[in-house]
Amino acid sequence: MADLPGIVVTGASGRMGQMLVRTIVASGKARLVGAVERAGHDWVGRDIGAAMGGAAIGVAVTDDPLEAFAKAQAVIDFTAPAATVEFAALAAQARAVHVIGTTGLEAAHLAKIDAAARHAVVVRAGNMSLGVNLLVRLTQKIAAALDEDWDVEIVEAHHRMKVDAPSGTALMLGRAAAEGRGVDLDDAMDSGRHGITGARKRGQIGFAAVRGGDIVGEHDVIFAADGERVILRHVATDRAIFARGALRAALWGQGQKPGQYDMMDVLGL
Numbered sequence: 691m692a693d694l695p696g697i698v699v700t701g702a703s704g705r706m707g708q709m710l711v712r713t714i715v716a717s718g719k720a721r722l723v724g725a726v727e728r729a730g731h732d733w734v735g736r737d738i739g740a741a742m743g744g745a746a747i748g749v750a751v752t753d754d755p756l757e758a759f760a761k762a763q764a765v766i767d768f769t770a771p772a773a774t775v776e777f778a779a780l781a782a783q784a785r786a787v788h789v790i791g792t793t794g795l796e797a798a799h800l801a802k803i804d805a806a807a808r809h810a811v812v813v814r815a816g817n818m819s820l821g822v823n824l825l826v827r828l829t830q831k832i833a834a835a836l837d838e839d840w841d842v843e844i845v846e847a848h849h850r851m852k853v854d855a856p857s858g859t860a861l862m863l864g865r866a867a868a869e870g871r872g873v874d875l876d877d878a879m880d881s882g883r884h885g886i887t888g889a890r891k892r893g894q895i896g897f898a899a900v901r902g903g904d905i906v907g908e909h910d911v912i913f914a915a916d917g918e919r920v921i922l923r924h925v926a927t928d929r930a931i932f933a934r935g936a937l938r939a940a941l942w943g944q945g946q947k948p949g950q951y952d953m954m955d956v957l958g959l
């Protein structure tokens with residue numbers, strides 16, 4: 691047991707944080723060695739298992755990430771952009787693999803993560819599930835096979851608490867469609883239409899976001915032509931799919947060279 695990789699979960703009280711704690715503890719492939727929450731959170735100082743409403747597991751929630759990371763071989767981080775940037779620097783300092791699931795990262799955040807990845811292994815993906823990563827590959831292939839008579843639209847749906855749009859997954863799918871077509875997503879993207887928008891421009895890749903209830907995550911890639919449509923769909927019904935992917939990434943990252951990787955690397959897709 692002691693020689694299994696030690697993993698710290700950041701944002702441990704969150705929807706994904708709790709799922710990650712359960713997944714790691716049940717896995718038999720890694721040890722949970724730390725649980726980090728933001729300063730002032732009322733779980734700080736409590737045993738994470740007990741705080742989650744179960745049996746104590748001997749890991750106290752801390753608001754000191756550096757101290758936690760120093761004991762770890764990997765950090766799994768599903769939090770928020772500002773926190774993830776801070777954790778990237780600290781994980782690199784501790785030479786721990788940093789698995790980043792956080793979405794809503796902007797160019798300035800990504801530049802800081804790039805800098806950290808010069809010193810440590812970073813695995814980052816807007817969606818860690820096997821199904822979505824397969825869908826990304828399929829999207830790329832279909833977009834490459836179809837011309838711009840086929841309009842590409844990406845429709846995503848998530849729970850009412852989600853704070854960023856388009857979702858990280860929708861952006862992965864949009865990028866794959868753009869890559870398949872040999873264009874840059876920044877030039878082709880049309881997100882959040884409202885008002886008198888004018889007719890759809892040929893070659894655009896459209897995005898629409900639904901938010902409501904407890905939807906875990908649903909993504910459609912629609913290829914719409916005159917007289918026919920092809921629709922690729924992924925429906926997540928359980929956050930365990932993301933946690934399993936993140937744990938797999940943390941284990942895969944052990945012994946890799948410093949740099950930035952994604953789930954395609956981890957899954958060999």
Ligand SMILES: NC(=O)C1=CN([C@@H]2O[C@H](COP(=O)(O)OP(=O)(O)OC[C@H]3O[C@@H](n4cnc5c(N)ncnc54)[C@H](O)[C@@H]3O)[C@@H](O)[C@H]2O)C=CC1
Pocket residue numbers: 700701702703704705706707726727728729731768769770772773790791792793794815816817818819858932
């Ligand atoms: N890549 C993937 O496969 C997936 C990514 N996500 C992304 O993961 C992120 C988190 O999602 P949820 O768990 O639903 O959110 P959540 O809001 O339930 O959890 C986030 C947690 O991070 C904590 N946190 C924020 N700042 C912190 C700091 N400085 N230090 C320590 N903890 C901090 C919060 O207190 C909270 O407990 C979002 O960006 C979401 O889009 C979610 C599911 C799958």
Ligand SMILES: O=C(O)C1=N[C@H](C(=O)O)C[C@H](O)C1
Pocket residue numbers: 793816817848849852856857858859860906907908
């Ligand atoms: O916030 C979420 O919940 C999810 N976020 C990721 C995203 O932005 O795509 C992955 C998944 O869809 C759930």
